[in-house]
Amino acid sequence: xxxxxxxxxxxxxxxxxxxxxxxxxxxxxxxxxxxxxxxxxxxxxxxxxxxxxxxxxxxxxxxxxxxxxxxxxxxxxxxxxxxxxxxxxxxxxxxxxxxxxxxxxxxxxxxxxxxxxxxxxxxxxxxxxxxxxxxxxxxxxxxxxxxxxxxxxxxxxxxxxxxxxxxxxxxxxxxxxxxxxxxxxxxxxxxxxxxxxxxxxxxxxxxxxxxxxxxxxxxxxxxxxxxxxxxxxxxxxxxxxxxxxxxxxxxxxxxxxxxxxxxxxxxxxxxxxxxxxxxxxxxxxxxxxxxxxxxxxxxxxxxxx
Amino acid sequence: xxxxxxxxxxxxxxxxxxxxxxxxxxxxxxxxxxxxxxxxxxxxxxxxxxxxxxxxxxxxxxxxxxxxxxxxxxxxxxxxxxxxxxxxxxxxxxxxxxxxxxxxxxxxxxxxxxxxxxxxxxxxxxxxxxxxxxxxxxxxxxxxxxxxxxxxxxxxxxxxxxxxxxxxxxxxxxxxxxxxxxxxxxxxxxxxxxxxxxxxxxxxxxxxxxxxxxxxxxxxxxxxxxxxxxxxxxxxxxxxxxxxxxxxxxxxxxxx
Ligand SMILES: Cc1cc2nc3c(=O)[nH]c(=O)nc-3n(C[C@H](O)[C@H](O)[C@H](O)COP(=O)(O)OP(=O)(O)OC[C@H]3O[C@@H](n4cnc5c(N)ncnc54)[C@H](O)[C@@H]3O)c2cc1C
Numbered sequence: 001x002x003x004x005x006x007x008x009x010x011x012x013x014x015x016x017x018x019x020x021x022x023x024x025x026x027x028x029x030x031x032x033x034x035x036x037x038x039x040x041x042x043x044x045x046x047x048x049x050x051x052x053x054x055x056x057x058x059x060x061x062x063x064x065x066x067x068x069x070x071x072x073x074x075x076x077x078x079x080x081x082x083x084x085x086x087x088x089x090x091x092x093x094x095x096x097x098x099x100x101x102x103x104x105x106x107x108x109x110x111x112x113x114x115x116x117x118x119x120x121x122x123x124x125x126x127x128x129x130x131x132x133x134x135x136x137x138x139x140x141x142x143x144x145x146x147x148x149x150x151x152x153x154x155x156x157x158x159x160x161x162x163x164x165x166x167x168x169x170x171x172x173x174x175x176x177x178x179x180x181x182x183x184x185x186x187x188x189x190x191x192x193x194x195x196x197x198x199x200x201x202x203x204x205x206x207x208x209x210x211x212x213x214x215x216x217x218x219x220x221x222x223x224x225x226x227x228x229x230x231x232x233x234x235x236x237x238x239x240x241x242x243x244x245x246x247x248x249x250x251x252x253x254x255x256x257x258x259x260x261x262x263x264x265x266x267x268x269x270x271x272x273x274x275x276x277x278x279x280x281x282x283x284x285x286x287x288x289x290x291x292x293x294x295x296x297x298x299x300x301x302x303x304x305x
Numbered sequence: 306x307x308x309x310x311x312x313x314x315x316x317x318x319x320x321x322x323x324x325x326x327x328x329x330x331x332x333x334x335x336x337x338x339x340x341x342x343x344x345x346x347x348x349x350x351x352x353x354x355x356x357x358x359x360x361x362x363x364x365x366x367x368x369x370x371x372x373x374x375x376x377x378x379x380x381x382x383x384x385x386x387x388x389x390x391x392x393x394x395x396x397x398x399x400x401x402x403x404x405x406x407x408x409x410x411x412x413x414x415x416x417x418x419x420x421x422x423x424x425x426x427x428x429x430x431x432x433x434x435x436x437x438x439x440x441x442x443x444x445x446x447x448x449x450x451x452x453x454x455x456x457x458x459x460x461x462x463x464x465x466x467x468x469x470x471x472x473x474x475x476x477x478x479x480x481x482x483x484x485x486x487x488x489x490x491x492x493x494x495x496x497x498x499x500x501x502x503x504x505x506x507x508x509x510x511x512x513x514x515x516x517x518x519x520x521x522x523x524x525x526x527x528x529x530x531x532x533x534x535x536x537x538x539x540x541x542x543x544x545x546x547x548x549x550x551x552x553x554x555x556x557x558x559x560x561x
Binding site: 010061063064086087088089091092094095096098099100102103104105106107108116119120121122123124125126127128129130131132133134140167168169170171172173174175176177178188189213214215221222224225226231234237238239245246253266267268269274275276277280281282283284285286287288289293294297298301302305 | 316318319321322324329331399400401423424426427428429430431432435436439440444445446447448462463464465466467468469470471472473474475476479485486489519520521522523524525526527528529531532535536537538539542543545546547549550552553556557558559560
């Protein structure tokens with residue numbers, strides 16, 4: 001089997017998710033080639049051919065042009081599978097390739113067993129094994145689902161690629177995330193509020209427990225989106241990555257994008273009314289309780305110690 | 306201006322799921338249904354664009370009869386008419402088939418702007434929007450967290466990992482897929498819910514729009530093996546609190 005891996009470059013830096021792609025290639029035991037719109041200055045380590053387009057010419061986000069560069073490479077390599085990360089770059093570009101090739105695309109693949117991709121359903125409460133019915137298959141890989149034990153040390157053979165394709169989409173640069181205020185990455189204890197808190201006033205309950213534990217409070221994305229907490233308190237892929245000594249998730253279901261930001265915490269406690277909430281997968285202790293009732297009692301007991 | 310917003314009805318994610326008799330999807334009985342969360346942002350943005358430009362706004366939904374309830378919410382939020390593509394088997398269709406149905410409908414109507422959610426909460430493929438745009442030959446931008454329209458052009462921000470945003474422009478016609486937090490979806494008011502009842506809801510059988518076969522099949526659906534070795538505790542709150550404090554004292558240094 002032959003596969004083409006699609007690496008990513010942002011703000012001149014090769015993205016670490018190339019490790020997932022290489023991990024997949026190792027697991028699938030496939031002959032692989034690599035595609036990147038990036039720079040000569042940040043070449044990935046890879047034993048094989050790297051098809052490299054210059055990001056200063058084609059831009060780091062320019063899906064119509066990247067599509068053409070990638071289609072041309074696919075024409076040369078003739079892979080059985082094209083592998084992306086399930087990332088803002090990958091989920092944007094992959095369906096464009098899938099459509100051009102009339103290829104089945106399976107998204108957010110978490111495993112690959114007997115040649116069949118496995119993907120999550122319903123916030124990872126369920127999984128499905130998928131059978132693609134097309135000659136070429138496109139996969140996007142869930143962040144962290146595949147990884148390489150040992151990073152390669154080989155320098156790839158670089159094939160420079162180019163295109164005359166143009167597009168209508170115009171990318172004009174990046175805006176950095178607003179940081180400042182609290183620095184969650186320094187907190188020893190983080191107590192986070194999820195949508196399960198129900199209303200903004202209940203942030204006080206979460207903050208109360210955080211204070212009793214001499215920590216900071218954090219939040220899941222919906223709490224931040226609803227402006228019940230500031231963005232710099234958001235934990236997850238599009239917020240902060242934290243690894244405190246203790247993380248307490250209150251009314252948080254445990255979506256993969258949240259878990260990505262906190263699963264390396266030393267000890268994880270989850271408080272949830274739903275026994276099957278996926279947060280249970282990473283929690284050292286899952287308490288089945290209504291946080292509005294339980295958290296104030298816990299806080300009082302800790303303060304009384 | 307002519308706008309289309311595409312929505313999906315999904316189960317409440319806190320539901321207790323069961324695998325269906327065929328073993329290839331979840332059982333649809335005893336579930337509470339709602340509008341896919343990402344699509345609520347799409348509907349809100351479409352309604353805001355309608356208010357800005359006086360455009361005509363159509364909402365499209367594919368699925369069995371029950372999806373009418375979700376469509377009524379979109380109508381009450383401000384969509385002008387609904388297109389219900391009736392399909393009792395929509396759960397079995399892959400993103401390619403779903404997108405081809407939408408594209409087939411849209412190509413006859415020449416929409417200037419199409420909104421979708423970035424993904425559905427159940428299948429989570431994040432493909433339908435982009436595939437639809439590719440089929441229609443129009444530009445598409447995914448995962449937007451801000452949207453502005455002026456002089457025939459849209460200016461959006463795409464959300465990237467770490468909360469960084471990419472600033473992107475495109476001319477109309479275009480399609481965007483909407484990410485959480487793009488706006489604050491409005492609650493339908495009672496008068497608007499009443500008005501929505503009188504709005505046009507066109508029913509189209511899926512056979513009229515479907516011209517392709519699926520490219521993939523779900524072989525089996527199942528519950529993941531529990532890997533987490535964590536303790537699950539249940540019971541009276543005060544007792545639970547004592548138990549937790551004892552565990553924290555033993556396993557962590559935070560209460561020292
Ligand atoms: C590209 C992308 C990036 C994202 N980035 C992030 C990110 O950085 N961070 C992030 O958090 N999310 C992120 N998300 C969103 C993520 O997918 C989830 O939607 C989100 O994490 C859900 O937040 P939640 O768990 O608070 O809410 P929900 O999923 O709604 O869960 C609420 C939970 O509260 C429980 N509950 C309800 N009432 C109570 C009660 N009284 N007591 C106790 N428990 C209760 C429920 O059982 C449920 O488990 C991202 C999504 C995408 C697509």
